[in-house]
Amino acid sequence: MTLPLRIKAPLIFFPALLLSWECAVWLAGAAKIMPYPSGVALAAIRDIADGTLIDAIAGSLRRVITGFAVAALLGVPLGLLMGLVEPVRRALDPIVDSLRAIAPIAWIPLALLWLGIRGNAALFIVAYAAFFPFVLNTIQAVRLIDRKLVDAARALGASPLLVLRAVVVPGAVPTVMTGARIAMAFAWGSIIAAEMAIGIKVNPGGAATVGLGQLMVSTLYVKRDINGLVLYMLSIGLVSLAIDHGVRAFQRKATPWQR
Amino acid sequence: MATLTTPKIEARSVSKIYVSARTGDKVEALRGVSFSMKPGEFVSIVGPSGCGKSTLLSLIAGFATPSAGEVLFDGKPIDGPDPARGVMFQDYALFPWRTVRGNVEFGPMARGVDKTRRAAIVARNIEMVGLAGFEDRYPHELSGGMRQRCALARLLANEPDMWLMDEPLAAVDLQTRVILQDELLRLWGDAGDPAQRRAVLFVTHGIDEAVYLSDRVIVLGRRPGQVKEIVDIDLPRPRIGARTAPRAAALIDHIWNLIRAEAAQAIVEEP
Numbered sequence: 001m002t003l004p005l006r007i008k009a010p011l012i013f014f015p016a017l018l019l020s021w022e023c024a025v026w027l028a029g030a031a032k033i034m035p036y037p038s039g040v041a042l043a044a045i046r047d048i049a050d051g052t053l054i055d056a057i058a059g060s061l062r063r064v065i066t067g068f069a070v071a072a073l074l075g076v077p078l079g080l081l082m083g084l085v086e087p088v089r090r091a092l093d094p095i096v097d098s099l100r101a102i103a104p105i106a107w108i109p110l111a112l113l114w115l116g117i118r119g120n121a122a123l124f125i126v127a128y129a130a131f132f133p134f135v136l137n138t139i140q141a142v143r144l145i146d147r148k149l150v151d152a153a154r155a156l157g158a159s160p161l162l163v164l165r166a167v168v169v170p171g172a173v174p175t176v177m178t179g180a181r182i183a184m185a186f187a188w189g190s191i192i193a194a195e196m197a198i199g200i201k202v203n204p205g206g207a208a209t210v211g212l213g214q215l216m217v218s219t220l221y222v223k224r225d226i227n228g229l230v231l232y233m234l235s236i237g238l239v240s241l242a243i244d245h246g247v248r249a250f251q252r253k254a255t256p257w258q259r
Numbered sequence: 260m261a262t263l264t265t266p267k268i269e270a271r272s273v274s275k276i277y278v279s280a281r282t283g284d285k286v287e288a289l290r291g292v293s294f295s296m297k298p299g300e301f302v303s304i305v306g307p308s309g310c311g312k313s314t315l316l317s318l319i320a321g322f323a324t325p326s327a328g329e330v331l332f333d334g335k336p337i338d339g340p341d342p343a344r345g346v347m348f349q350d351y352a353l354f355p356w357r358t359v360r361g362n363v364e365f366g367p368m369a370r371g372v373d374k375t376r377r378a379a380i381v382a383r384n385i386e387m388v389g390l391a392g393f394e395d396r397y398p399h400e401l402s403g404g405m406r407q408r409c410a411l412a413r414l415l416a417n418e419p420d421m422w423l424m425d426e427p428l429a430a431v432d433l434q435t436r437v438i439l440q441d442e443l444l445r446l447w448g449d450a451g452d453p454a455q456r457r458a459v460l461f462v463t464h465g466i467d468e469a470v471y472l473s474d475r476v477i478v479l480g481r482r483p484g485q486v487k488e489i490v491d492i493d494l495p496r497p498r499i500g501a502r503t504a505p506r507a508a509a510l511i512d513h514i515w516n517l518i519r520a521e522a523a524q525a526i527v528e529e530p
Contacts, residue, residue: 157342
C-alpha cells in the first residue's frame, strides 16, 4: 500500500526523532534532568493505571466547565444589555475594558484571600478569564445583526420581545459561539496557572480534588518526576484540542443554517 | 374609518432629510413628494440612483418617519410598521436560521395565529409560490429565484392589505425575472376581479418592468428626490403574454426620456 507523503513523512520522521531523543538522553547521562520518551510512556502507564491522571484531568475539567458556565450565564446577558442599550454600553465600556486588562492570574492572591484554597479560588479565576470573551463577543454579535432582518420581523407584526427572541438572539448565536471558543481556551489556559499557584498548599500527599496544575506542582517539588511533568504537559495539550473540537462540533450543531 | 373613496396611501408633501451621525452632514433624500394610491392599484416607483425611491418605501413601511409632511394609510398617519403593509426587501431579508417553513410561518406566528391554522396557511402559500417540497431547506440552500419565492410566500402568508416591494426582482437573472414578473401578476390578480386585488407599491430600476406590471408609474428625479411625473399606464389587462405591445414601448420611451439625463449624471457622481 502506498501512503501519501503527508502521512508517510511524519510516520518515518516522528519515530526517528523519538528514538534519537531517547538515545541522546541516555548517551549524555542526563536522565535525571531531561525527560525521555520511554520514561514519559512509563509515567503514562503508571498514572493511567492508578487513576491519577484521569482524576486530575477530571478535577480540572470540572472547574473549567463550571467556571465557563458561570461566565456564560453572566457574560451573555450583560453583553446583550450592553449591545442593545447604548447608554449602558457607554457607561460600562471603560470598566469592562480596564478589568479585562488585568490578567486573570493577577487575581489569585485576592481570590485566595476571599475564597480559600479549596478550589473556589481557581473557579473564580477561570470564570473571570472566560467572562470577557462572552461579554465582548455578545456585544459585537448584537451590533452585527442585520437591520433589515429586524425591519422584516417588525413588518410581519413581531413585538419587540419577539424581535429579541426570534431575530436578535439567533442572529447573535454564531458570534457568541466564537466567543465561547475563545472563552473555553482562556478558561483551560488559566485553570492550569491557577491550580499551580494554589496547588502546593493544598496537596502535599495527593488528595482527591486536585487538578492537573496541582499535580504538576507536587510532581515538580515532591516527586521530582520530569517525565511525569512532560506527560501532564501533553495531557494539557490533548485536552485543549479535544475541548476545541467539542466546542466546534457543538457550534455546527447549534447553527445548522450556516453552510 | 376607511371608505371607498379613501386612498390606500396618501403622501402629502413628504420630505426626508438624513443627518449623518458621524459627520453631521445633511442629505436631502426626498422633497415635497405627493401622490396617492387607490385600493387594488399597482403603482411602481422608478428613477435614477439616488432618487430616494427606497427611502419613500421605508417611510410607507413605517421604518422611518418623514422630516416634513405626512403619509396616510387608509386615512390614518403611519406610525411604525404594520403587518397590514407587507414588505418584500431587495435582498429578501429571509431569516437565515429559519427554514422555508419557518420563514413563511413567522408572520402568522407573530400575530398569534394558532398552530393548526398556521400550518394550513403555510402549506397553502408555499404551494402557491411553487416551493412545495422545499419546506425544510434553509435560505442558503436555495437559488436566488427560490429565495425570492420564499420571501413572497412569507409576505402573502400574512395576508397584508398592501404589498410594498423594494426591487424584489433585482437580484435574479433576466429569464427568472421575466418568469417571476408573470407570477407576481398572476398572484396579484392580473386577470381577475379588480376588487380582489391588493394595492402594490413596487420600487424598481427597470422601466420596462414598471410599465409591464403597473397601473401607474411614479417617476422620481434625484438630489433631492422629487416627483417628475406620474404616468398612467393605459395598457389593457390581463397583460401576461402581452409584453411587446407598441403602446408599452412608447410609454417606456417616454419614461426613459424623463430620467435619461439624470441617470447619466448618477453614473459619474458618487452614490
